[in-house]
Amino acid sequence: MSEAGIRTIDTFTYLSDEVGGVGNLGFTKQNVYNYIQKERRAKIETGDTNSLIKLFKERAIDDNMFAWDVQTDEDDYLLNFF
Incomplete structure (x- = not known):
């Protein structure tokens, strides 16, 4: 979703809606931001x-x-x- 230009917060919100709430995700919003930053750094x-x-x-x-x-x-x- 990030590569498609979708904001990280919108991705997190979409995923949490798909599984019935944030508690059902298995990761936090901060985990998502950290993952996206790690992936960006790896590309440089x-x-x-x-x-x-x-x-x-x-x-x-x-x-x-x-x-x-x-x-x-x-x-x-x-x-x-x-």
């Missing part, structure tokens, strides 16, 4: 990340209006590029 290859950082650094040299930043989690895994 180190080479891809380094290539993007290199590209952004070069762009920032050529264009002083270009700004970028990265967001990492507590384990220093990449979460977002801004």
